[in-house]
Amino acid sequence: MDLSRIGEFGIIKRIxxxxxxxxxxxxxxxxxxxxxxxxxLLALTADTLVEGDHFSLDYFxxxxxxxxxxxxxxxxxxxxxxxxxxxxxxxxxxxxxxxKIVDAIYRGIWQTCKKYKLEVVGGNIxxxxxxxxxxxxxxxxxxxNLCLRSTAKPGDFILxxxxxxxxxxxxxxxxxxxxxxxxxxxxxxxxxASLYKVKPFLRYINAMIDVSDGLASEVQHICEQSxxxxxxxxxNIPILEETRKAAELLNANPIDYALYGGEDFELVFTxxxxxxxxxxxxxxxxxxxxxxxxxxxxxxERLIKKHGYDHFL
Amino acid sequence: MDLSRIGEFGIIKRIxxxxxxxxxxxxxxxxxxxxxxxxxLLALTADTLVEGDHFSLDYFxxxxxxxxxxxxxxxxxxxxxxxxxxxxxxxxxxxxxxxKIVDAIYRGIWQTCKKYKLEVVGGNIxxxxxxxxxxxxxxxxxxxNLCLRSTAKPGDFILxxxxxxxxxxxxxxxxxxxxxxxxxxxxxxxxxASLYKVKPFLRYINAMIDVSDGLASEVQHICEQSxxxxxxxxxNIPILEETRKAAELLNANPIDYALYGGEDFELVFTxxxxxxxxxxxxxxxxxxxxxxxxxxxxxxERLIKKHGYDHFL
Numbered sequence: 175m176d177l178s179r180i181g182e183f184g185i186i187k188r189i190x191x192x193x194x195x196x197x198x199x200x201x202x203x204x205x206x207x208x209x210x211x212x213x214x215l216l217a218l219t220a221d222t223l224v225e226g227d228h229f230s231l232d233y234f235x236x237x238x239x240x241x242x243x244x245x246x247x248x249x250x251x252x253x254x255x256x257x258x259x260x261x262x263x264x265x266x267x268x269x270x271x272x273x274k275i276v277d278a279i280y281r282g283i284w285q286t287c288k289k290y291k292l293e294v295v296g297g298n299i300x301x302x303x304x305x306x307x308x309x310x311x312x313x314x315x316x317x318x319n320l321c322l323r324s325t326a327k328p329g330d331f332i333l334x335x336x337x338x339x340x341x342x343x344x345x346x347x348x349x350x351x352x353x354x355x356x357x358x359x360x361x362x363x364x365x366x367a368s369l370y371k372v373k374p375f376l377r378y379i380n381a382m383i384d385v386s387d388g389l390a391s392e393v394q395h396i397c398e399q400s401x402x403x404x405x406x407x408x409x410n411i412p413i414l415e416e417t418r419k420a421a422e423l424l425n426a427n428p429i430d431y432a433l434y435g436g437e438d439f440e441l442v443f444t445x446x447x448x449x450x451x452x453x454x455x456x457x458x459x460x461x462x463x464x465x466x467x468x469x470x471x472x473x474x475e476r477l478i479k480k481h482g483y484d485h486f487l
Numbered sequence: 488m489d490l491s492r493i494g495e496f497g498i499i500k501r502i503x504x505x506x507x508x509x510x511x512x513x514x515x516x517x518x519x520x521x522x523x524x525x526x527x528l529l530a531l532t533a534d535t536l537v538e539g540d541h542f543s544l545d546y547f548x549x550x551x552x553x554x555x556x557x558x559x560x561x562x563x564x565x566x567x568x569x570x571x572x573x574x575x576x577x578x579x580x581x582x583x584x585x586x587k588i589v590d591a592i593y594r595g596i597w598q599t600c601k602k603y604k605l606e607v608v609g610g611n612i613x614x615x616x617x618x619x620x621x622x623x624x625x626x627x628x629x630x631x632n633l634c635l636r637s638t639a640k641p642g643d644f645i646l647x648x649x650x651x652x653x654x655x656x657x658x659x660x661x662x663x664x665x666x667x668x669x670x671x672x673x674x675x676x677x678x679x680a681s682l683y684k685v686k687p688f689l690r691y692i693n694a695m696i697d698v699s700d701g702l703a704s705e706v707q708h709i710c711e712q713s714x715x716x717x718x719x720x721x722x723n724i725p726i727l728e729e730t731r732k733a734a735e736l737l738n739a740n741p742i743d744y745a746l747y748g749g750e751d752f753e754l755v756f757t758x759x760x761x762x763x764x765x766x767x768x769x770x771x772x773x774x775x776x777x778x779x780x781x782x783x784x785x786x787x788e789r790l791i792k793k794h795g796y797d798h799f800l
Binding site for chain 2: 194222224262294295298300302308
């Protein structure tokens with residue numbers, strides 16, 4: 175769930191108005207909404223995949239599309255420190271859709287649901303001009319595990335759970351129909367949520383977000399909502415050797431893939447110096463009072479452009 | 488939420504497999520899923536509107552589309568005896584969409600949310616070839632108010648909360664660009680959920696469903712899931728005088744609109760003879776052991792065709 179880009183339409187003020195219901199702890203503006211129900215916290219989110227925009231059946235199998243539709247929502251709930259529980263699947267299908275494709279999409283959905291012990295409890299199927307999968311998901315979050323975008327503190331370290339830019343390298347290989355580089359292509363075709371990587375130490379995390387739109391954009395979200403700034407150490411950004419090789423082949427800069435690419439679904443989180451030893455991840459930067467997100471390299475800092483890769487642009 | 492029509496794709500077995508999680512009281516197969524959380528019951532549902540299939544901007548204003556997207560989900564939660572609380576709105580927009588249209592859709596969404604004191608807590612916006620609005624909704628149901636499709640009893644009376652066929656008459660007038668008949672056209676353009684009509688006597692209702700696909704189809708759902716049959720008294724089906732006049736003009740049978748039309752969003756419910764005096768509505772039939780749904784008229788019964796109007800056919 176990310177309505178931040180709705181600003182493109184000039185209606186952000188209406189969309190982000192303050193919730194009236196006091197049980198809405200977090201409304202629009204984080205990875206999921208957080209709703210208090212008695213002594214439980216519920217995480218509620220939805221994310222949409224549109225054929226031709228988010229995937230192409232030229233290189234995705236229908237199973238992979240089904241898997242991805244679930245993983246991206248699991249990632250959103252995981253980035254709040256939550257556990258996914260129940261999913262609704264809304265499918266829009268072109269009239270000529272082969273039943274085997276629908277069957278395969280659901281096979282992917284069920285496989286991924288099984289992995290996370292989450293269940294599809296409903297949804298609907300309708301007609302349309304192109305394949306659309308909108309999954310909404312309900313999860314639970316323990317109070318002590320809740321991780322927001324808005325709670326990073328100056329002095330925090332910034333860590334990431336795994337290598338970045340992999341998915342974007344994979345996408346570019348797929349678009350140009352370049353073989354090999356299997357790990358990189360698979361990262362795009364079968365992304366996996368990273369919630370289990372942070373599960374053992376959730377209570378030590380100050381702020382967290384998942385990397386759906388590129389590191390630059392995600393750190394910017396944390397900084398804006400926490401009213402802080404950040405510096406990212408360019409040389410510390412974890413990038414797979416295979417991603418670097420693919421980027422070279424594609425005449426691209428792998429750092430750009432990491433900063434402005436998307437869909438790695440790793441988690442970026444901040445942690446105080448005191449708790450650094452309690453967590454695991456790649457240390458890539460620091461939160462500080464000075465506003466703006468800067469990239470540090472060779473003794474110099476430069477301001478990072480605001481937006482990463484945006485599906486809507 | 489209605490995945491019953493997914494049977495068209497031959498994957499109904501996979502979709503409707505028995506839930507593993509014991510807190511899923513109702514999974515796929517009713518108007519919403521029902522999930523037990525501590526001593527609360529949550530209702531979870533999603534419904535999709537696709538331009539060209541469910542509405543046309545030739546005769547719908549964007550506000551009306553936004554309103555309808557919320558009302559149809561409120562209707563599903565209401566048909567379980569629940570109260571809607573939180574909504575997620577996923578929008579797929581063609582690239583040339585005017586910001587004014589998006590703004591107007593959200594105006595409709597917010598107006599309807601305000602009416603039901605429900606709040607939009609998230610969602611997303613993506614690109615696509617046609618306008619799609621998928622709304623998912625979370626509601627609460629008091630245990631004593633829970634109304635399922637599967638709990639009708641032989642001997643129950645069948646009641647409906649209001650006139651049927653109105654929306655279909657309106658749709659046909661709109662498709663043929665015929666003016667006047669404002670009430671009928673408005674019924675299609677601005678349908679309203681009927682939950683408040685049954686709220687005072689929910690605990691006396693045995694089974695309930697909302698009329699999204701026509702009376703024949705809805706009573707069939709109740710009968711199949713309750714393992715009973717029904718007879719509907721043709722002359723008792725409430726149909727507005729204006730609907731009858733519109734049908735005459737359109738050379739159609741208003742009873743067909745009621746039985747096989749859709750989107751009236753009235754509620755059909757069953758109640759025991761003992762509790763009949765406790766409820767309000769139009770008495771249109773009876774539940775009985777003999778399987779099948781029959782229409783009674785002029786001393787004769789005939790079996791009603793299984794499917795009403797189905798968006799997917």
